[in-house]
Amino acid sequence: MTANTNSSETSNTFKSTIGGYTVRGRAHSLSAWFVLSLRLMMGYAFAYSGFTKIAAAEPFDAGGYLTHVAATNGNPLADLFAWMGSTAWFVEFANVAVPWGELFIGLGLLVGAFVRLAAFFGALMMLMFYFGNWDVSHGVINGDFAYMLVFLVVAAFGAGRILGLDAYIEQYEVGGETLVERYPALEYVLG
Numbered sequence: 001m002t003a004n005t006n007s008s009e010t011s012n013t014f015k016s017t018i019g020g021y022t023v024r025g026r027a028h029s030l031s032a033w034f035v036l037s038l039r040l041m042m043g044y045a046f047a048y049s050g051f052t053k054i055a056a057a058e059p060f061d062a063g064g065y066l067t068h069v070a071a072t073n074g075n076p077l078a079d080l081f082a083w084m085g086s087t088a089w090f091v092e093f094a095n096v097a098v099p100w101g102e103l104f105i106g107l108g109l110l111v112g113a114f115v116r117l118a119a120f121f122g123a124l125m126m127l128m129f130y131f132g133n134w135d136v137s138h139g140v141i142n143g144d145f146a147y148m149l150v151f152l153v154v155a156a157f158g159a160g161r162i163l164g165l166d167a168y169i170e171q172y173e174v175g176g177e178t179l180v181e182r183y184p185a186l187e188y189v190l191g
Contacts, residue, residue, distance in 0.1 A: 047106025112164015
């Protein structure tokens with residue numbers, strides 16, 4: 001009986017040290033369901049957003065957003081956004097990367113494949129949207145910032161292993177070893 005309690009407590013605890021500071025926590029047994037729901041919510045939102053941009057009657061165009069939005073709101077990265085909006089190759093890149101990136105990030109999250117990689121790029125997109133939509137009149141925390149943190153939580157908790165394909169991809173055997181044993185760097189993109 002005691003062994004089960006300790007095993008259960010150990011499996012639900014986490015600890016991390018960064019810069020000499022250690023934090024510890026104990027997850028509730030329902031935490032996996034909440035992390036899964038965050039993964040699916042963000043997956044649906046991004047897949048839907050990407051799909052609607054791709055399927056729209058008018059092609060997606062990031063140029064106007066990049067050129068005008070950051071310059072009008074006191075954005076600390078206004079010059080960067082102005083450069084992106086006035087650089088033809090970057091606008092063309094964004095016109096493809098944003099809708100297809102959203103779609104692939106969303107699909108990766110929905111099926112639970114390459115979740116950490118998808119969450120990284122989702123967090124990066126949300127960081128760019130955070131600065132692009134800069135408005136601190138109600139404080140520095142807004143929906144874009146919150147969604148960025150959701151992506152980071154999904155990545156940190158390895159949400160692709162919760163009813164996702166990453167659990168199977170990681171265990172795929174190559175030459176008698178699991179994929180992540182053979183290629184340890186895959187732990188940064190799977191999970």
